[in-house]
Amino acid sequence: MKRFIFTLTLGSLLSTAFAQKSADIQAIKGQCGCHAITFKYAETFSPNREYKFKDRKEMGALEYVFVDEETPNKLVLMHLLVINDSTIIKHWREDWKFQNTDLLAYEQDAEWKYKALTAPQAKGQWTQQVFEVDDSPRYEGSATWFHADGRHVWDNTTDAPLPRREYTTRNDYNVMRRGNRIVITDYGYLHDQDNAKVLRTPDGEKIIAYEKGINDYHRVKEAACNSAKDWWTKHRTFWVDVRNVWGDLIAQKKGIQLEKKVDGKSLNQSLDDLSAAYLKAPKATAANKAEIKATIQKFLKNKELVGMK
Numbered sequence: 001m002k003r004f005i006f007t008l009t010l011g012s013l014l015s016t017a018f019a020q021k022s023a024d025i026q027a028i029k030g031q032c033g034c035h036a037i038t039f040k041y042a043e044t045f046s047p048n049r050e051y052k053f054k055d056r057k058e059m060g061a062l063e064y065v066f067v068d069e070e071t072p073n074k075l076v077l078m079h080l081l082v083i084n085d086s087t088i089i090k091h092w093r094e095d096w097k098f099q100n101t102d103l104l105a106y107e108q109d110a111e112w113k114y115k116a117l118t119a120p121q122a123k124g125q126w127t128q129q130v131f132e133v134d135d136s137p138r139y140e141g142s143a144t145w146f147h148a149d150g151r152h153v154w155d156n157t158t159d160a161p162l163p164r165r166e167y168t169t170r171n172d173y174n175v176m177r178r179g180n181r182i183v184i185t186d187y188g189y190l191h192d193q194d195n196a197k198v199l200r201t202p203d204g205e206k207i208i209a210y211e212k213g214i215n216d217y218h219r220v221k222e223a224a225c226n227s228a229k230d231w232w233t234k235h236r237t238f239w240v241d242v243r244n245v246w247g248d249l250i251a252q253k254k255g256i257q258l259e260k261k262v263d264g265k266s267l268n269q270s271l272d273d274l275s276a277a278y279l280k281a282p283k284a285t286a287a288n289k290a291e292i293k294a295t296i297q298k299f300l301k302n303k304e305l306v307g308m309k
Contacts, residue, residue, distance in 0.1 A: 017124070021098065024126060024145040027152040028075050028096050029067060030184040034082075034225035035217040037061045041165070046209040053209070057165055063091060063217070064225035068236075073098040076243075080228040088231035090239065092138070093131040100127040102253060104137050106159045108174045108200050110258040111301075112137050126154065128180070134268040135242045137256055139178060152184040159198075173197040173208045191215035238278045241288045242271060245296060249305055257301035267299045 042056040062082040069076035075096045081089040099122045104112040122142060129140040139160035146153050160176045161167065179194035193213030198205050250256065260266065265273075274291060283291070297303075 023147045027145055027184050031077060031189050032065050032067060033219040034222050035063050035188050036220050037063055038216050040214045041211055043209045043211050047207055051209060064228035082225055082228050085227055088228050090133055095129040097127045099123060103140055106139055106161060110260060113255045114253045117142060134271050135246050136258060136267060154182045156180050173199045175200050188217040188219040238275050241285060242292050245289055245292045252305055254305055259299045259301060262298045270295050
């Protein structure tokens with residue numbers, strides 16, 4: 001009798017875990033589609049009474065979000081910006097990994113350190129790994145999806161580089177502590193943020209200001225993003241090779257340190273040059289990855305990465 005009860009209980013647990021994971025995957029995919037987005041940011045409070053709050057920012061965009069790769073424990077979501085129906089910009093990428101124990105933690109000044117989670121810490125959680133336009137690391141965090149009362153929410157706080165809207169105009173802080181809350185809605189999804197702008201020094205850190213961010217994704221007709229689909233068809237092979245080169249480097253668990261510019265160019269500009277050349281004269285994957293690897297190598301400060309000396 002006891003054995004029967006144990007078997008029944010174990011079966012129920014396995015069934016519950018499967019249902020939870022299935023709901024998680026459905027929620028992650030719920031971010032996909034052609035979206036009209038509004039980005040809104042406002043500073044809300046500062047511990048320094050003399051601090052002068054910066055102007056609020058509000059922007060709009062059309063963005064295509066789609067699953068580019070899927071395995072049982074990983075989903076790769078691509079984000080492509082659509083400008084005037086014809087200009088496409090590879091915006092950013094997010095990898096979702098189930099019960100992932102290997103993370104990169106952002107320090108400051110384009111440096112990420114390897115961080116390990118234990119299996120119990122990662123149990124049932126999904127890591128959202130966010131990557132730059134050039135597929136270099138940006139930020140990542142691990143948390144559990146919650147599904148209750150018709151709501152589907154993932155909530156995590158993690159350190160990140162300065163956002164693009166400020167990294168060329170601000171030098172009073174060097175770390176964005178991002179409170180990321182993803183809420184799946186009936187019209188698309190909401191990226192709700194409660195951020196802290198942190199100045200980190202050898203003596204410690206202090207908060208310069210807090211910020212509220214609201215990125216609201218409203219799904220529109222899929223045809224509005226057809227140009228993005230066509231663009232990705234032409235460019236996918238090159239950028240998947242870039243993604244895989246970065247994957248090999250990150251998998252070495254030695255962290256990443258990057259130069260911002262080499263020979264007057266950013267990494268994104270250098271890879272865009274390679275991409276243009278690839279379109280004119282496609283190469284075999286091995287040759288393409290070798291060129292990509294050599295280009296990324298120029299920007300790496302930590303040359304001790306295997307194969308990068």
